[in-house]
Amino acid sequence: MAPAACLNFASMMGQGSSFLVTLSKPQQTPSGFSIRYNDEVLLVTRVWEDTPMDTWNREHPTRQVVYGSHVISVNGKRNIPEMIIALQESCNIRMEVARSLETELLDEMISRDRKMWNPLVEEVFNSLPERHCNCCKNTSCAVCLEDFDDEMVLQLPCKHAFHRDCISVWLLNRSTRCPLCNQVVDDSHWSWLGQRVTGCGSSAVYMALSWFVMV
Amino acid sequence: MARNRLNKEWKEVQRNPDPDILLELDGDSFEQWRAVINGPQESPYEGGRFQLKILCSASYPYAAPQVSFETKVFHPNVNFNTGELCVDILKTDWSPAWTLQYVCRAVVSLLRDPNADSPLNCDAGNLLRSGDLRGFNSMARMYTIEHAMS
Ligand SMILES: [Zn+2]
Ligand SMILES: [Zn+2]
Ligand SMILES: [Zn+2]
Numbered sequence: 001m002a003p004a005a006c007l008n009f010a011s012m013m014g015q016g017s018s019f020l021v022t023l024s025k026p027q028q029t030p031s032g033f034s035i036r037y038n039d040e041v042l043l044v045t046r047v048w049e050d051t052p053m054d055t056w057n058r059e060h061p062t063r064q065v066v067y068g069s070h071v072i073s074v075n076g077k078r079n080i081p082e083m084i085i086a087l088q089e090s091c092n093i094r095m096e097v098a099r100s101l102e103t104e105l106l107d108e109m110i111s112r113d114r115k116m117w118n119p120l121v122e123e124v125f126n127s128l129p130e131r132h133c134n135c136c137k138n139t140s141c142a143v144c145l146e147d148f149d150d151e152m153v154l155q156l157p158c159k160h161a162f163h164r165d166c167i168s169v170w171l172l173n174r175s176t177r178c179p180l181c182n183q184v185v186d187d188s189h190w191s192w193l194g195q196r197v198t199g200c201g202s203s204a205v206y207m208a209l210s211w212f213v214m215v
Numbered sequence: 216m217a218r219n220r221l222n223k224e225w226k227e228v229q230r231n232p233d234p235d236i237l238l239e240l241d242g243d244s245f246e247q248w249r250a251v252i253n254g255p256q257e258s259p260y261e262g263g264r265f266q267l268k269i270l271c272s273a274s275y276p277y278a279a280p281q282v283s284f285e286t287k288v289f290h291p292n293v294n295f296n297t298g299e300l301c302v303d304i305l306k307t308d309w310s311p312a313w314t315l316q317y318v319c320r321a322v323v324s325l326l327r328d329p330n331a332d333s334p335l336n337c338d339a340g341n342l343l344r345s346g347d348l349r350g351f352n353s354m355a356r357m358y359t360i361e362h363a364m365s
Contacts (some may be wrong), residue, residue, distance in 0.1 A: 061341060107306070143311045143312070147225075168218075170311055179312040180310075180312050
């Protein structure tokens with residue numbers, strides 16, 4: 001019942017496969033959404049609360065911009081670098097947004113980028129100190145759930161400790177964050193990469209295959 | 216790793232059961248689990264009992280478990296047909312420090328606080344986004360009575 005109603009709703013609303021979003025805002029005020037992009041596609045990852053974009057979504061329930069929304073053009077421009085500049089600098093934004101969501105593509109871009117960080121993280125990983133478990137914040141390993149037993153453990157900068165083997169699988173393959181407090185284990189690499197690649201102090205952070213920025 | 220860790224979780228669940236969550240092994244491998252969660256009070260799901268299917272791969276706990284509703288539920292973040300659910304901690308925000316019991320608690324919170332921003336059920340999402348809380352509650356209630364209270 002629910003999905004059928006949804007289809008009818010979509011066909012009622014949809015002439016064509018995209019819709020128009022217009023935002024007017026004062027100079028220097030962000031529109032309030034984050035995007036991820038590569039050479040071919042510009043996708044929305046998040047809309048921030050109490051921003052012009054958030055207000056637009058509230059006022060236009062049938063033309064909302066959400067995770068996975070595909071921005072096709074900005075102020076008539078279809079080339080990605082020009083679209084970014086328009087999003088960052090213009091006070092009057094006219095965006096053409098595709099009606100279908102590219103959530104799978106976006107998930108894939110994010111996970112592909114995660115994999116690309118690994119070699120860098122390995123260097124950082126090898127520099128993490130081993131400590132006696134008595135000196136650490138926690139008394140058991142949150143990955144295998146075993147209590148520490150008078151042994152040497154690997155300590156992260158946030159002082160949370162884990163068995164070396166347990167945490168290595170996580171940090172080298174999945175994430176750069178502490179499983180317990182979510183702190184990034186080493187963010188110097190982030191800023192370093194951001195500078196090296198964008199080279200202009202912009203807030204874009206290089207992500208191996210795609211970039212993200214808030215506009 | 217997955218097996219030892221799940222064995223530990225299994226013992227812990229038996230030692231400290233959560234009154235709102237029944238979590239059990241489904242079959243004799245540690246791969247498949249079944250949970251029954253109570254719909255949160257003061258929500259349209261109150262009084263309902265919702266069954267979840269939980270699958271843990273060999274990469275657990277580094278990879279999040281796959282969780283889906285077996286009971287039909289009308290909720291913006293649950294696919295009405297497949298029971299698939301959309302919650303950050305099972306996707307981008309997963310941490311290996313979380314357990315299956317924690318995941319079940321997160322699903323209970325999701326029932327209590329639906330997030331209309333990432334809808335898997337557009338009808339439920341649209342009702343909430345347009346501010347039609349009454350409409351949403353009555354639909355959710357209707358499905359709870361029909362599917363989760365028998
Ligand atoms: Zn461990
Ligand atoms: Zn930590
Ligand atoms: Zn739908």
